[in-house]
Structures are given as structure tokens and as C-alpha cells.
Amino acid sequence: MRCINKINLINNLTPIVKLKKEIGNTSIYMKRDDLIDFYFGGNKVRLYEYIISDVIKQKAEKLITFGSIHSNHVRVTAAVAAYFSLDCDIIIIQDHNNASHLVEGNSLLIDFIGVNKYVCSSENAREYIDNHLNTQDTKGVNYYFVPGGGHTPIATMAYSDIMNEILSQSEALNVNFDAIFLPTGTGTTQAGLLHGKDKFKFDGEIFGVTVARESKRCKKEIIDMINGLRKIDSQNVLVEESSINILENSGIGYGEIDERIIKIMKDIAKSDGILLDPIYNAKSFYAMTKYLTENKTYTNVLYLNTGGVPNIFIEEISRKAGSR
Amino acid sequence: MRCINKINLINNLTPIVKLKKEIGNTSIYMKRDDLIDFYFGGNKVRLYEYIISDVIKQKAEKLITFGSIHSNHVRVTAAVAAYFSLDCDIIIIQDHNNASHLVEGNSLLIDFIGVNKYVCSSENAREYIDNHLNTQDTKGVNYYFVPGGGHTPIATMAYSDIMNEILSQSEALNVNFDAIFLPTGTGTTQAGLLHGKDKFKFDGEIFGVTVARESKRCKKEIIDMINGLRKIDSQNVLVEESSINILENSGIGYGEIDERIIKIMKDIAKSDGILLDPIYNAKSFYAMTKYLTENKTYTNVLYLNTGGVPNIFIEEISRKAGSR
Secondary structure, three states: OOOOOOOOOOOOOOOEEEEEEEEOOEEEEEEEHHHOOOOOOOHHHHHHHHHHHHHHHOOOOEEEEEEOOOOHHHHHHHHHHHHOOOEEEEEEEEOOOOHHHHHOHHHHHHHHHOOEEEEEEHHHHHHHHHHHHHHHHHHOOOEEEEOHHHOOHHHHHHHHHHHHHHHHHHHHHOOOOOEEEEEEOOOHHHHHHHHHHHHHOOOOEEEEEEOOOOHHHHHHHHHHHHHHHHHHOOOOOOOOHHHOEEEOOOOOOOOOOOHHHHHHHHHHHHHHOOOOOOOOHHHHHHHHHHHHHHOOOOOEEEEEEOOOHHHHOOHHHHHHHHOO | OOOOOOOOOOOOOOOEEEEEEEEOOEEEEEEEHHHOOOOOOOHHHHHHHHHHHHHHHOOOOEEEEEEOOOOHHHHHHHHHHHHOOOEEEEEEEEOOOOHHHHHOHHHHHHHHHOOEEEEEEHHHHHHHHHHHHHHHHHHOOOEEEEOHHHOOHHHHHHHHHHHHHHHHHHHHHOOOOOEEEEEEOOOHHHHHHHHHHHHOOOOOEEEEEEOOOOHHHHHHHHHHHHHHHHHHOOOOOOOOHHHOEEEOOOOOOOOOOOHHHHHHHHHHHHHHOOOOOOOOHHHHHHHHHHHHHHOOOOOEEEEEEOOOHHHHHOHHHHHHHHOO
């Protein structure tokens, strides 16, 4: 059994707030992990509380990771590396849809930190990353490679813990949540919550809305993460495959923004003074709204806002918001 | 004596964190009011906890305010109006320096809420606002006019309260702050802190760094606010004029960004994973750094980060950050 430690990077308990926005007769609560600030880090900071502990244990001198230009994980990697005085290589995977975003929002913040930035196309990403790591090996660099999204079993532990935090807050609020909804990219956060559901005995359902991949791929990744986590956590946790619920996102591709996304962003801004990011949270909040409208059996639902503030400030949003 | 109430808009206590960044032998702590989220509201949300209480008492149906396109106050006004289902007129005061920012960052978020937006030039702002209010009067609209920056005695009360909060946190941290530094625009926040300094017996000094006006004008506005607040607060608070410290900001005009601003933003991003906004906080943090380098008599200093997240995401920053 591998021992897993945690290094504190977060100053405050993120609140659970009741939204003024309701969907039918369902009350919506929001867990504000978007307020985890470390370089506007959101949920990705929780993952790094575990990852960086492992990095330090292995005495690595450099972090290497990859991701799209929208990636909160990539931005947080840059900030965490700087904070712990580690060198940092970032490989940006570019596809034809996001070339114009390279100088905006998230990208700007990565540049601010001053990491070593590399750009490759999505078509040859795997080969590019392999070559990059081989070169580091040849040079004898003691690096730590973090998969895209921070998608590793050790990081998954973070959201298993958070299930416990949610249950404490739920008790303090005197509200039982029938279900938790969240955006699912690589699946790490959902895998952690599912592990925590069994470990801490949460009765409700968990719904991940896929924002990037097909449901089948999401499910496979989640199972892999939970199996990986079972090997390093001392508790004997069992997750039934049938408890892994993945909702589709109405056919909006990763990084795409349409009028439904803009509308839900405006709605929640007006009703609650909260701005959802378009890439992860507005998209999954929209899918949750649709699901709850069709399935009216829920009284109280928790939406996990995983964050992504910088992605609000991209020119595409500005252009589409203007056409109201 | 007018009774002043408060309506809660803030979910969490903003933390005080010790920065890794030190200046000479002085330890720097930061009060994270930039984490007050209500529409990325920062310190302006605290002011509205008092203002909106008064609006409701007066049964107003519309908020009217004005400010520059960078103004956090203007953005929060839009969100607060929507939250309380009030109509909202926003008058943007435009000068020749900020025309290009009209479609970015802060402006985008104001548009998202869908307020009634008017634009006038700084040369005829006073006349424009007067005419606007006259028209509303003629129509018989029951509006509530909020001065730029939320600069009213009732709002000043918010930061008098916060001095008490800072003292509690200081005790919990077991640190005595020799001084508090903050950006000063209209002077409301500094006036509140000065009122609170006497009311709650804070021994340290308070330094406002002017980001918009001449020191003399700042001082006058602060005195006016404190005098106004004395009329509505039940405590007999005395503020000596000699305790009002205004630091200059090295000649950088309101809304201007130069290489010193970019450098301090990058420095704190790297050392602490915190991004200062360029308009208010990076500028005043820079002035504080300069002051502490020249006056080495402080052991622990508190910097009040008043917020302004959306102003980080303007194209000028992107352009200037690129030339590293």
C-alpha cells in the first residue's frame, strides 16, 4: 500500500449556496469550488494538493504536462511549479477550433508565469509528448509527468475527500441532496466523488455531464481511476459500474459555445450574480437543467461548480453575448 | 440618528494569507477581499450590503450609477440590480484612453446582465448625469442614485466593520499588523477603515495609494465620508486628519499600465499564485513595495486586495505581458 499525503494549497472552505434559480420544483444548491483561487484554479487545485506531495517525495525538479489552451489544469500546473520553484514544460494541444484563443484568457495567464511552452497539433500529440519526454530522459532531467487534466489515481483522492466535506456541509445546512451534478472532462473529479460516495455513505446519485468525450470513454476512464485509487487507499471501497451516470451535453463539442451556453450564463448571472465558465460549467449546468426538466423526481440537487474563470474572458463570448 | 441595516450578500469570511513574497525584512499578509465573488465584486459588494438595504427601505424601483469602464462598482451595481429585480441605468464615463476597452473584460460582464447602458465623455459627465436624472424625475421614476464608486457615508460603514474582522483574524493568526496598505480610488474603503481604526482600536497606520486622483482631493473626500458616517453611526468616533496617509503611485494615471505594473503582477503570480488586477491592486502593491523599501521600520504589514478580476483580462495586458 502506497502512502498518500496532502499539501495544503487552499485557504478556505468553499461554500455551498442555495441559488435563487430553481428548476421546476427542484431547489438547486451550488458547491463553489470555482472560488478556489490558487491562480483561478478551481477543482484542479484540489488535485494538486495530492500530486505535489508526490512530486516532492520523488524530489523531481521539473513538472511536465499537456492540455488544451482552455485547460484549467495547465494553468494551475504553471502556478504550482512556480510556487514550488520547479521548472515547467507545458505542451499545448492545438486543434483547428481554438487557434484564436492562443493569446487570450487562460493562455495569457500561462504566459504570465513564464513556463516553457510548446505547441503541437492534436493529430500528432501522443508522438510529440513521447518525443519530448524521451529528450528529457536523454538529458537526465528528473521530471514528473502529470497526465492531462491531472488525471491520476493519486489526484482522484481529492474528490473522495470532498464527498465527506459535502456531507458535513449538507448536515449543517439541514438539506439532503438527492443528486450531485458536475462537468466531466477526463473523469478524475467524478471518479473521486464516486469513491467518496461509497466510503462516506452518500445516498444520492452522481451525474457527470461529459464536456469533451463520448460517454463510453468517460466511463472507462472513471473505472480505471477508481481501480487505481483502490490500490492506494486503505479503505475497501466498492463502486458499482451501474452507479456511473454520464449525461450527454446536447452535442456541443469541447470548447464550442452556442446560444444555449450564452443564455444559461446570462440567466445565472442575473438570478444569482454568478458567472459560469462556458467550457465546463455553463455547458453541464445546461444539461442538468434539461435533465431535471424531464425528470421531476428531485427535491434538492447540488451542482458542483468546478471553476474556469479565465475562460469567461475570451473574445468569442464577447461577440456572441453582444448579439442579444 | 438614521438607523443603518445590512443585507448579507457574501457567503464566506475572506482569508488573510501570508505571502511568500517578502519586502526586505517585512512580512506581507494579504486580506483577500478579491475573493468576494458576487459577480467578481471584491470590495464593492461590501458597500452594497449597506446600500441595498437603504434602496429597499426607500422602495426604489431602479438603480442609477456611473463610472469608468474599468469600474468594479458599475459591474456590481448591474448584478445587484438584477438580483433584487430592479431596473438599472449605467452611465459609462469614457475618456480618450479607454475606448478600446469598451468591448472587453469588465464591459462584457456589464453587457451580460443586460442593463440600460449610456456612454458620455468625461468632459461633460456632470451635465449628462444631471440631465439623465432630471428626465427620470420628469417621468416620475422612483430611482435610487448611487454615486460613482458607491461613495456614500452609508457604504463607508462596511469597511469600518471590516476593521473589526481584521482585528479578530489578526488575533487568531497571532500577528500584529504595523500598517495596512490599500488602493484608494474614491476613498470610501480608506474612510471606512479609518473610522474602524478608532472605533475598534487598531494601533497601526493606514496607507491608501491613490490610483485615480490627487492626494489632496482623496483626503478631502475621506474627511467628508467620515463626517457623514459620524452622523449615522451611534459611536462617537474621532479621526485625526494627520492619520489620513495618502501615497502617490509613481505617476501612473488611472487605467494606465506600464512595465512596472506588469512586473509586479508577474512577481506575485510566480511567488504566490495570486493575480493582482492592474488598475487598482498591482499599482498600489507596487507603491507599497517602494514605500517599504525606503522605510524599513515595519515587521508585519497587511495589504488589502480589494479585487478587480475582470480588469486582468484586457487586451493591453496581453500585449504588454507578451513583451517579456
